[in-house]
Amino acid sequence: MTKLTFPITLSCLLAISGCAGVNVPSKHVVRQANIEPLPSQVVSVDDAAPPSVETVAYFDDEQVDVSGEGDADSHTGDPPSFPTFVIERAEPWEAEGMSNEGEVSDAAVYTLADIEAMALGNNPAIQSAHATTSKAAGLRSQVGTRPNPTLGYFGQQIADRGTDQHGIYVEQEFVRGNKLGLNREVLGHTQRAQAAEGETQRYRVLTDVRVRFFEAIAAQQQVDATRQFAGVALRGVQVAEDRQNAEEGTLIETLQARTLLSEVTLAAEQAEVAYQGAWKDLAAIAGLQVSTPARLVAELDTPLTTPDWETTYQEILAQSPELTAAQAIVCEKQALVRRQKAQPISNVTAQLGAGYDEATEHGMLNLQLSAPIPVWNKNSGNISAAYADYVRATQEVQRIEQSIRSRLARAAQEFDSAMKSVRKYEDEIIPQAKKSLELSEEAYRAGELEFLQVLIVRRSYYESSIRLIQARGNLAQAASKMDGLLLTGGLDSPTDYTDGDGIRGASFGGQ
Structure with a gap:
């Protein structure tokens, strides 16, 4: 594009040297x-x-x-x-x-x-x-981070003397459908x-x-x-x-x-x-x-x-x-459409626990997997x-x-x-x-x-x-x-x- 910028010196400017009401000695x-x-x-x-x-x-x-x-x-x-x-x-x-x-x-x-x-x-x-x-850059980094794992304690049959079961577990949700990406x-x-x-x-x-x-x-x-x-x-x-x-x-x-x-x-x-x-x-x-x-x-x-x-x-x-x-x-809106279409893809939550059974005096392991079934909510709205x-x-x-x-x-x-x-x-x-x-x-x-x-x-x-x-x-x-x-x-x-x-x-x- 042809630049229309005007140069930066003004030959026709006149330096102002005085105005009414100011008595500045000069000739x-x-x-x-x-x-x-x-x-x-x-x-x-x-x-x-x-x-x-x-x-x-x-x-x-x-x-x-x-x-x-x-x-x-x-x-x-x-x-x-x-x-x-x-x-x-x-x-x-x-x-x-x-x-x-x-x-x-x-x-x-x-x-x-x-x-x-x-x-x-x-x-x-x-x-x-x-x-x-800078705010947008921070949000972009945040929305792609995975969820934190959950660490917990479980106890079963605590009221039944001699059969208590105690343990800890770790739970992690695995995001599917490339939602975070x-x-x-x-x-x-x-x-x-x-x-x-x-x-x-x-x-x-x-x-x-x-x-x-x-x-x-x-x-x-x-x-x-x-x-x-x-x-x-x-x-x-x-x-x-x-x-x-x-x-x-x-x-x-x-x-x-x-x-x-x-x-x-x-x-x-x-x-x-x-x-x-x-x-x-x-x-x-x-x-x-x-x-x-x-x-x-x-x-x-x-x-x-x-x-x-x-x-x-x-x-x-x-x-x-x-x-x-x-x-x-x-x-952005195109990517958001793709993101909303990926929303019904169910995430999988896995839980792994380890504990001790007092009744058998042995250790034990628990494994659970869960995922929602997209029957009613398919994110169509x-x-x-x-x-x-x-x-x-x-x-x-x-x-x-x-x-x-x-x-x-x-x-x-x-x-x-x-x-x-x-x-x-x-x-x-x-x-x-x-x-x-x-x-x-x-x-x-x-x-x-x-x-x-x-x-x-x-x-x-x-x-x-x-x-x-x-x-x-x-x-x-x-x-x-x-x-x-x-x-x-x-x-x-x-x-x-x-x-x-x-x-x-x-x-x-x-x-």
Whole structure:
């Protein structure tokens, strides 16, 4: 099956370096630059500085304050260029990480492989599945053991003086019809099904981790891109105010710029909430006791081709541990039918005794053999029930095959839709939006375009960039489901196929 796993470095991630409400001493250098082809490439390193962080910007080769704390230098000339920022960290942060909830610690960086390893080690459902597999192995060993012999004492004619007979005996039941061997065969298939259930649980955990990881990655990228654009929107407000003060712009332009900043600020807050939720969900699945989100590192590459879904379906059937477990249960029920058919074969109980007869002053030996006669109970009811269980198990295999096809159809729909979106944005929409942005800025600098029109073009570019991030995230999540053989539910309780050692007790007595 063609693997759809996405590689583990993310070129378009932007390291979060600050957020509102945290006054971390730092400096940023902001320079003009051309817009890169992808939204993730607008920022070279960290996200835009919040208003509370000291920043220095160079706008048209002139230093201005973009921290929001002071008035920006007024610009004269026709007209001031609309800013495009690349933000670089001028000096390292003095703090190791950020303490407020929702902020990312610089000290913790996780790849998908890191999260997967922690999830496999911490997930209680996997440990539960392993314990149940050990339980099945123990039961298989137990149901095949022979019955213990019985050692006893006998005394006869004890009340008749001089004729007492005393002795000891050993009694052993001999199980016929290979019942104990059939018991182990039945539980052997149960053990195999239980092992497959453990593998199924492992895939469930990995799929959940991957889906949530890429969901968190996409949310993280949206936070970065939105914060970056918020810095540009803030600078746009300052430019609009400067133009209004210089009587080159209007109040409408200023209000429109402020509206855009408010919208972007709200989008940043919503993106932060989404990222917080995605991180907490991921941490819960992986068993991480971490309240502060860590930085996630991955790369969302677009697959070159769309899989052949019928071939993918056949490959999933061949590899699915879920289906392997169901097929093992079919074998178990077949063996159980054979076991129930052997039940009417009577066991033989032999008793050998040795004693002393006081009347004759000689020793004596006793030998007894007994076996039930299968006249009334021929175990027909249990045989019929076992056959019904076998039929049910075969139908369960078909149900799982249809369920896999249904789940694949939904995952394929998500994959195809996301693939079309990603290709359309990468091949057409983003290049067109980028070119439109470049031309609008050139036209604005030449005095051929109004400031508001540039804002509209820039917002269009930002929104297209966010949609591309979302489409890439959806594509990665859909591919993760297929890589995980369409198994989800990493925290669901694994199935316990064992049913105790009652089958061993039925092997004795022949009734």
